Amino acid sequence: MIPYSPDLIKARFINRPNRFIIKCELTETKEVVEAHLADSGRLLELLLPGKMVFLRAVDDPKRKTKYSAVIVERENGMGWVSLNAMLPNQLAVIAVKEGMISKLKDWTYVRSEYKKGSSRWDLLLSHPDGRQMVVEVKGATLIKDGDGYFPDAVTKRGAKHVRELGEIAKEPHWEAALLFVAQRDDIKSIKPADHIDPDFGKAMREAEKAGVKLLGCRCHVGLEGIKVIGEIDVSV
Structure with missing residues (x-):
């Protein structure tokens, strides 16, 4: 588990002046007050x-805001959704190390932030037979009828990375994976949000055909x- 501050501060959302600030x-x-929001997604269904x-207080004179957003209640008010897009990478490392992803059980975590080609990848894994794997991690919060969708806003950079994963998967002794971390427990599966970003969905389908592992x-x-x-x- 990644713990939160024991002194979370309860608040009500008012509005979102910009991508990284919410007013509560x-x-x-x-x-x-204004709080920093570490998630650039639209979050239209949540905010x-x-x-x-819930916010946490931040005592940093260099910060413009004295608070950071931590979680928001779900659409139906029956649970919580994480508002920190920095956490999925940390959660992915924990999931790999603890063998929680079946297709990665034989793989060992090597490091985070590994540069290969023209991009920097979230995780680098190794296999006993000498193969290596790059993993791109995506946090997901958008849900409809129990299914999670990604992305919740157009991401040309995201589609580019997925296509690069497909190229890496074709290289000798290399594997590639796209790992979605749902930051809520009511998501039953993940699908590409073709209604929001059809190009990302197309890139996912191309990547799967190229051998990229799609995990969640x-x-x-x-x-x-x-x-x-x-x-x-x-599923794609």
């Missing part, structure tokens, strides 16, 4: 006026922290 009203004091969010896992999110709880299917 603190429940206890009614003070209106609605009046929605409950979901996480339980609570007031105490976030942890991977199991695999989910990824």
Whole structure:
């Protein structure tokens, strides 16, 4: 588990002035504050006026905001969704090390942030037979009828990376994987959001044909922290 601060601050979402800032009203004091949002996705279904969010205080004179957004209540109010796009990479490392991804059980974590070709990849893994694997990690929060979708906004950079994975998968002694980490526990599977970014969906289908492993896992999110709880299917 990746723990949260024990002193989370309850608030209500007001609006989102820009991609990385949300404005909230603190429940206890009614003070209106700005908080840093470490997720550039649209989050249109989650960040609605009046929605409950939890913040953590940040004591850093270099920061423009004194708070960071941690979690937001789900659409139905029956659980939580992580608002930190930096966590999926850390959760992916934990999932690999603990053997929670069946197709990666024979692989060993080597390092994060590995440069190969023209891109930097989230994870580098190794296999006892000498093969190596690069893994691109994507955090997912968008859901409809139990299915998770990625992306929730057009991502040309994301599609480019997926196509590069396809090229790496064709190289001798190299493998490639695209790992989706659902930052909520009510997602049953992951699919490309063709209705939002058809090019990303096309890139995923091309990558699968090229041999890229499409993997997924979901996480339980609570007031105490976030942890991977199991695999989910990824289909194209």
